[in-house]
Amino acid sequence: MEYELNIREVIYALSEALDLVGIDDTRHGKRVAFMAAACAKEAGFDDDFIDEIISIGMLHDCGVSKTETHRSLVTQLEWKDEQFHCERGAILLGKVKLFARFSQPIYYHHTHWDILEHLPVDARVKQMANLIYLADRIDALRVQLEGSDLERSDEIERIILEHKGNFFSPELVDAFVAAARRNSFWFYLADEPLEEQLLEWVGRGEILHLPFTEIREVAQMFADIVDAKSPFTFEHSFGVAALSNFLARGFGLDEHTRETVEIGALLHDLGKLRVDDDILNKKGRLNHGEKMLMNRHGFDSNMILRRIHGFREIARIASLHHEMLDGKGYPYSLEKEEIPLEARIVTVADIFQALVQTRPYREAMAPDAAFAILQEMADAGKIDKAVVKMIGANLDQAYRLAKYKERAEAA
Incomplete structure (x- = not known):
């Protein structure tokens, strides 16, 4: 469309x-x-x-x-x-x-x-x-x-x-x-x-009618910029987007909604450009001030993307990827009923991709180990059980999609 x-x-x-x-x-x-x-x-x-x-x-x-x-x-x-x-x-x-x-x-x-x-x-x-x-x-x-x-x-x-x-x-x-x-x-x-x-x-700008493919190119460009901020996030946004698209399709969401989910996933970490490199690459636990700076990146993603008319839903999905169903997420501490399925999908994809990717404080996890953590979080009422179940039913494919950019670069 x-x-x-x-x-x-x-x-x-x-x-x-x-x-x-x-x-x-x-x-x-x-x-x-x-x-x-x-x-x-x-x-x-x-x-x-x-x-x-x-x-x-x-x-x-x-x-x-x-x-x-x-x-x-x-x-x-x-x-x-x-x-x-x-x-x-x-x-x-x-x-x-x-x-x-x-x-x-x-x-x-x-x-x-x-x-x-x-x-x-x-x-x-x-x-x-x-x-x-x-x-x-x-x-x-x-x-x-x-x-x-x-x-x-x-x-x-x-x-x-x-x-x-x-x-x-x-x-x-x-x-x-x-x-x-x-x-x-x-x-x-x-x-x-x-x-x-x-x-x-x-x-004074002209309103253009653009196909999804051209919108995705812009989003991919900025996903590349964000992911290049740290060597530990090299393919992160692309993997989250590929996996989110797959999950959205599995839930039978219509084409426009799947596109919204994919763009939101590509741009979900846009606000991390505000975070100092040393914080992103820190091997130890973040102090309170550092954690507060890190925790606002979803909010900043929202504030940036809301400036684009027609991107309000994309902005919302991008900003909610650290909200938890128990109301203890950030930056808004939303309750379960306030978090739409589209955002829940990106949340689970974001967590899974991060787990199977090397980070400064740990090595990349195997798919089974990463899924076990997702299951624990679902059982604790933090993330959506149905989305986690779909990951588990398609674990090998979910892993390949999460590592999408890395595999594409190696090909």
């Missing part, structure tokens, strides 16, 4: 997830998008170019999953490993029909202008890539220098001018200097005016 979606709304919502990676430095992608658009307007680029650069700006760090990577990128003007996230981002975008045209600008968005201008690349791609690089480094300098934006604006301008012609296109640097002389350029970087400007842009 087809879905009616404003793609700008999708891009904005997913940029919320990408911006969580910075933890203490959120909205980086949105600031880059705004500054790149302001410079493009100053340079006289057409409206289509400006619309495109806003989208690219918000998605430009899709190759960044780890907090430490983000920290290195924003605290150094140049970083020796910066090209890796450009390459990864380009690969991820290239797999998504809706975003494939952004792949080349993302690939080159840390390439110095004195190299980029001589490469056999389309001129428009060069301009987009270098404009994102310019805005990205301006925002990095905001992190590195002390004071308010207006207080550090002269120093930022001085450093950017030092790299005119080598890091950055002279034309684009001139556009930045002209745009940045207006105080409003810097004022708009504060959270509220920034959001207002970008949401106006979102509101």
Whole structure:
């Protein structure tokens, strides 16, 4: 079936997830998008170019999953490993029909202008890539220098001018200097005016009729980003989605509901992008503060996905995967009757996949051992007995589906 979606709304919502990676430095992608658009307007680029650069700006760090990577990128003007996230981002975008045209600008968005201008690349791609690089480094300098934006604006301008012609296109640097002389350029970087400007842009977006396959490509891209945050979650979201789809089919749910379950499962851990790498990879028991941060990821997934009209049910399913039927789950502590079957399916699939996957505190379990834990939880009234029963009746297949991504990569 087809879905009616404003793609700008999708891009904005997913940029919320990408911006969580910075933890203490959120909205980086949105600031880059705004500054790149302001410079493009100053340079006289057409409206289509400006619309495109806003989208690219918000998605430009899709190759960044780890907090430490983000920290290195924003605290150094140049970083020796910066090209890796450009390459990864380009690969991820290239797999998504809706975003494939952004792949080349993302690939080159840390390439110095004195190299980029001589490469056999389309001129428009060069301009987009270098404009994102310019805005990205301006925002990095905001992190590195002390004071308010207006207080550090002269120093930022001085450093950017030092790299005119080598890091950055002279034309684009001139556009930045002209745009940045207006105080409003810097004022708009504060959270509220920034959001207002970008949401106006979102509101002008065209509603598209898209097949499920294209929606799934976007969800798979972000599942890849989330799963790459830790080596212990490499194939987690894909395995949960494959197993959830199988279970939903087993319960006779209709096609639209199965699609909703699959997308919800792919995106269920989106909020984990806010969690520091050290917490995700910790071998010992989490302390109270760390546990609270971890326990809010379902809530954050919900808040992100609810921004997309038509995704409310997906958001709800994604956010409930740690709710328990005894009312002792999180983040909402819902009672049994408040948890729909779709969410119960994702919960069981999530637990089973995690059990058969190596985690920092234990090795992967065999299917029988993992199922025994599911059965204990079902008997204790925590998870749905019927869903667990279906896992048990199809244990070998459930295991293969849970290890879906890992097996696909090995094939």
